[in-house]
């Protein structure tokens with residue numbers, strides 16, 4: 001949620017930084033208010049094809065840092081300038097109910113809300129059948145661990161129900 005005229009930005013990141021899931025995770029980002037093009041979420045086209053380890057989590061508030069991030073098989077984030085130069089930026093204006101779908105490896109960011117109205121959106125994360133659970137001892141964001149899940153196993157449980 002961003003208030004009308006909010007100067008808050010979200011820095012370049014991949015959702016995989018925050019999640020303890022390996023495999024195909026899709027974020028269905030759905031606009032709840034009109035989103036003009038100059039306030040639209042920015043995506044780096046093709047960045048999900050990078051064959052490199054996941055990045056360590058960065059805090060959306062860059063004056064803060066996570067105390068206990070997920071670390072297994074993760075590397076520090078490539079610097080923002082390099083991300084910006086390596087991939088084309090794409091974005092779409094949206095009306096309420098429009099969805100943008102991207103993977104947990106897609107770099108994305110969001111600019112200030114330049115509109116004179118509130119900008120709300122909701123993200124649904126869908127885990128494909130290839131997804132396995134990562135029992136990294138660190139803390140994910142949100143800090144969900146599911147119930148009874150084993151490292152490398154399917155994440156299906158009450159917290160992550162199967163959708164048919």
Ligand SMILES: O=C(O)CCC(=O)C(=O)O
Nearest residue numbers: 010015029041110121123
């Ligand atoms: O809605 C935004 O401004 C950013 C969304 C985002 O970064 C995400 O859904 O991972």
